[in-house]
Amino acid sequence: MDLFLQQVLNGLTLGGIYSLVALGLTLVYGILHVPNFAHGAFYMAGAFISFHLMSKYGANYWLAMAGSAVAVAALATLAERLVFHPLRHASGLHPMIAAIGMLLFLEAGAQAIWGADFHRMQTPYTGIIDFAGVTAPVQRLLIIGAAFALMVLLHLFLRRTVTGSTIVAMAQNRDGASLVGIDANRVAMMTFAISGVLAAVAATLYAPINLVYPAMGHLVITKAFVIIILGGMGSVPGAIVGGLIIGFAESFGAFYISTDYKDIIAFALLVLILSFRPQGLFAKGAH
Amino acid sequence: MSRATLGWLALFVAGLAFPLMAGNDYHLTVMSTAYIYAIATIGLNLITGYTGQFNLAHAGFMAVGAYTVGILTVDHQVPFWVAFALSGFVTAALGAAVGAVSLRLKGHYFSIFTLCVGYIMFLVIEKWESLTHGTVGIIGIPGPSPIGPLVFDTPRALYYLVFFFLVLGIFVMRRIVNSLMGRSFMAIRNSDALAEALGIRLMRTKLLAFVLSVFYAGLAGGLYAGFVRFLGPGVAAVEHTFDMTMYMLVGGLGTLLGPLLGSISVPWITQYLQFLQEYRFLVFGPILVLLVIFVPHGIVGSWLGWRARRASQAAEPAAAAQRTTAPLKAVPSVSTGGQRHA
Numbered sequence: 001m002d003l004f005l006q007q008v009l010n011g012l013t014l015g016g017i018y019s020l021v022a023l024g025l026t027l028v029y030g031i032l033h034v035p036n037f038a039h040g041a042f043y044m045a046g047a048f049i050s051f052h053l054m055s056k057y058g059a060n061y062w063l064a065m066a067g068s069a070v071a072v073a074a075l076a077t078l079a080e081r082l083v084f085h086p087l088r089h090a091s092g093l094h095p096m097i098a099a100i101g102m103l104l105f106l107e108a109g110a111q112a113i114w115g116a117d118f119h120r121m122q123t124p125y126t127g128i129i130d131f132a133g134v135t136a137p138v139q140r141l142l143i144i145g146a147a148f149a150l151m152v153l154l155h156l157f158l159r160r161t162v163t164g165s166t167i168v169a170m171a172q173n174r175d176g177a178s179l180v181g182i183d184a185n186r187v188a189m190m191t192f193a194i195s196g197v198l199a200a201v202a203a204t205l206y207a208p209i210n211l212v213y214p215a216m217g218h219l220v221i222t223k224a225f226v227i228i229i230l231g232g233m234g235s236v237p238g239a240i241v242g243g244l245i246i247g248f249a250e251s252f253g254a255f256y257i258s259t260d261y262k263d264i265i266a267f268a269l270l271v272l273i274l275s276f277r278p279q280g281l282f283a284k285g286a287h
Numbered sequence: 288m289s290r291a292t293l294g295w296l297a298l299f300v301a302g303l304a305f306p307l308m309a310g311n312d313y314h315l316t317v318m319s320t321a322y323i324y325a326i327a328t329i330g331l332n333l334i335t336g337y338t339g340q341f342n343l344a345h346a347g348f349m350a351v352g353a354y355t356v357g358i359l360t361v362d363h364q365v366p367f368w369v370a371f372a373l374s375g376f377v378t379a380a381l382g383a384a385v386g387a388v389s390l391r392l393k394g395h396y397f398s399i400f401t402l403c404v405g406y407i408m409f410l411v412i413e414k415w416e417s418l419t420h421g422t423v424g425i426i427g428i429p430g431p432s433p434i435g436p437l438v439f440d441t442p443r444a445l446y447y448l449v450f451f452f453l454v455l456g457i458f459v460m461r462r463i464v465n466s467l468m469g470r471s472f473m474a475i476r477n478s479d480a481l482a483e484a485l486g487i488r489l490m491r492t493k494l495l496a497f498v499l500s501v502f503y504a505g506l507a508g509g510l511y512a513g514f515v516r517f518l519g520p521g522v523a524a525v526e527h528t529f530d531m532t533m534y535m536l537v538g539g540l541g542t543l544l545g546p547l548l549g550s551i552s553v554p555w556i557t558q559y560l561q562f563l564q565e566y567r568f569l570v571f572g573p574i575l576v577l578l579v580i581f582v583p584h585g586i587v588g589s590w591l592g593w594r595a596r597r598a599s600q601a602a603e604p605a606a607a608a609q610r611t612t613a614p615l616k617a618v619p620s621v622s623t624g625g626q627r628h629a
Contacts, residue, residue: 035395037402086580092394093341094579097536100529101579105572112566218525222406225399233395260414267407274400275388 002133007251013140013209015247016147020202021220022227022239023154024195030171030234031191032084037099039199040221041106046072046200047207047216048110051121061124065204069197076196077189085188103217111214123208143205150201151240154194158236167191171234219263226270245269294544295457302450312442317558318551319442319449323511325550326456328531329543330503335532336541337464338496339476340390344401346527347408348501350520352378352508354412357425357518367432371509378505379498386497390490393479405525413520424519431513449510456503461543463499472496476541526568533571536578539585548587 021043028036046068053064083102087095125138158164170177170187178184203216210216227246231238246266254262309315331345352374359370389400412419419425431439431448439445463469471492474482483489512518534553538545557567578585584592 033395035399083576083580090579090583093335093339093540094583096341096395096398097532098576098579100532101572101575103572104526104529104568104575108566108568108572112569116565218406222403226403229396229399261410264407264410264414267403270400270403271388274392 003255005134007255008248009134009136009140009144010251010254011244011248012144013247014250015244016144017202017206017243018220018223018227018246019240019243020147020150020198020205022224022231022243023151023236024198025221025224026228026231026234026236026239027167027171027191028195029228031167031188032088032095034084034087034095034099035225035233036084036195037096037221038079038102038106039195039224040217041103041110042072042076042196042199042217043203043220044110044214044217045075045106046196046203047121047212048114049200050204050207051119051212052114054122055119061122061204065201068204069200072200073193073196076192076199080189080192084192085185107214107217114214116214119212121204121207121212125208137209139208143209146205147202150198154198155236163190167194223266226266229270230273298547299454302454306443306446315442315446317554319446319514320511321551321554322449322453323507323514324531324534324554325547326453326510327504327507328534328546328550329456329460330500330507331528331531332535332540332542332546333460333463333472333503334496334500336535336539336546337469337476338472338493340493340497341398342401342497342500343398343525343528343532344385344405344408345501345504345531346525347405347523348378348382348504349508349511349527350408350412350518350523351381352505353512353518353522354419354425354508355505356509356512357428358418360429360512361425361427367429367513368434371431371506371513374509374512375502375506378508379502382498382501382505383494385501386494390493390497402525405523405528409520409523409525412523419520422520424517426517428512428516428518430516445514449514452506452510456506457543457547460503464543468492468495473541529568533575536575536585539588539591542585542587542591545585545587549585 021039024042025036025039028034028039049068049071050064053059053067054061059067079102083098084095087098123139125142127138129136129138129141156164158168166177166182166187167190169180170182170184174184177187223246224243227242228235228239230245231240231242246269249269250262250265253265257265305318306315309318327345327349331342334340334342355374355377356367356370359365359373360367365373385401385404389397389404392400413422415421416423431445433439437444439448464472471482471487474485474487475489475492475496479489482492508522511522530553531550534549535546536549537553538547538549553571582589
């Protein structure tokens with residue numbers, strides 16, 4: 001039973017991180033209808049910037065996270081302006097290729113600046129809490145707490161503020177949104193900025209229990225894509241539920257099936273589900 | 288003889304003469320490797336460029352072909368040519384299975400799904416040690432065995448062997464895209480609803496394009512294994528798919544000549560910019576972005592478009608003026624006319 005609870009904890013940790021990354025992707029998809037393959041590079045950049053702020057400037061963990069969130073938000077907004085905005089009338093293939101170009105550039109850039117080596121990020125929260133036979137590293141609890149707090153915040157922002165509502169409105173109906181005077185450019189930039197913040201925070205939360213390296217975004221981003229296919233592209237609750245499903249599948253799969261193949265579990269689940277339900281689990285209409 | 292045919296003949300002669308011009312064996316090796324990737328890229332272009340389904344698992348399929356040859360020849364002592372022939376069919380069979388699931392997904396979903404498939408292939412190759420030797424890789428793959436008097440033991444002989452398969456691949460692809468089948472691929476790219484209304488069986492046609500496309504990847508992989516004689520999971524790295532996407536885009540999506548020009552010229556540029564090797568994407572990333580924004584049809588596509596516009600302007604100025612003001616489709620509209628193209 002303790003081992004089972006341990007897996008629940010792991011599942012929540014992974015699920016929280018995946019959900020944050022998938023949320024950024026799904027918001028951008030909802031607004032621009034572009035799968036932003038470069039989102040994984042934003043995630044990677046977030047980890048490196050935090051790492052840099054901490055190791056070079058001795059910044060405190062939370063300060064580094066804030067700094068990285070601002071920097072990646074700026075990076076994402078810049079990407080929207082320079083790459084996606086000029087391509088807003090292009091059809092499916094081209095924005096995707098541009099996103100890949102951006103991904104390759106950012107990864108090579110990180111490698112040029114910080115090298116191809118693996119780095120370990122320090123965290124002030126190294127303690128372990130023992131509770132009813134379940135050992136929980138503080139950093140993991142922090143991830144769960146922070147990730148879900150951020151999701152609640154995002155939900156409140158989208159539902160309760162006027163600015164948030166413009167994002168929802170534009171995701172639901174682009175033409176309708178512009179008819180009522182919503183500035184599409186401003187909303188697109190803001191959405192990219194939010195997705196950048198989510199990626200940077202997720203990366204800074206997760207990096208201390210993982211490693212920091214240029215290709216670190218690959219697996220996370222592909223899993224985030226699996227999540228938003230499962231959850232329905234553009235759906236916020238879908239991204240959260242999807243993230244948890246994949247998080248749990250992975251932590252239980254690693255434990256009960258095989259650690260070697262844990263990264264494949266998410267994909268296997270995707271193939272299985274799509275074979276029966278090509279439109280994803282929660283998608284309402286056709287895509 | 289049409290101008291296009293003449294152009295192809297000139298290219299063929301240049302390819303034949305290349306070993307006479309090449310300064311050393313190293314140049315031959317670079318060119319042969321470029322040809323191998325060109326074969327795979329020409330295949331990728333069939334599904335992505337002609338049929339409009341952006342496949343991101345191509346390097347994975349190439350790796351399947353390569354590992355088919357590696358595993359069969361090294362672990363099971365199968366003769367090279369038998370293994371090579373199988374590499375195409377094994378890959379095509381796997382492609383049929385992947386396509387059966389993924390091609391039911393439309394647009395972005397298909398691309399994302401194939402991206403995931405690409406990663407799965409990489410992970411499986413890396414983890415399935417009993418079959419693929421894991422990260423150690425497969426060493427000592429026998430090169431192409433002699434066929435009668437033809438012995439492939441020099442870089443020059445290997446060059447001609449690879450060149451032969453490239454020419455064969457282009458020839459077959461030209462027949463495919465100019466056939467009714469090729470037309471239905473392009474119809475699907477332009478509008479799958481319209482294609483269906485025309486009586487094209489969507490799923491079956493897409494699957495056919497996909498299987499043919501990965502068949503090319505499999506054979507290219509098989510050649511790669513026999514040429515390099517060493518395999519590691521790196522062959523399946525998704526970056527190679529991105530490389531091939533760039534080759535295709537530089538030349539022009541959905542043209543025959545484009546992927547060939549791209550896959551030959553880009554590696555040479557990389558060769559001469561040695562310092563780029565590790566950081567090639569620092570330059571290639573922005574190039575990809577600039578290409579899709581400013582030259583979405585690639586070199587060959589833009590040229591064909593320019594020629595077609597000039598021809599139609601000469602024929603009917605009024606209609607042409609109207610046509611050029613219409614928003615450009617992302618796929619080259621030039622290849623959708625009735626004409627045979629380069």
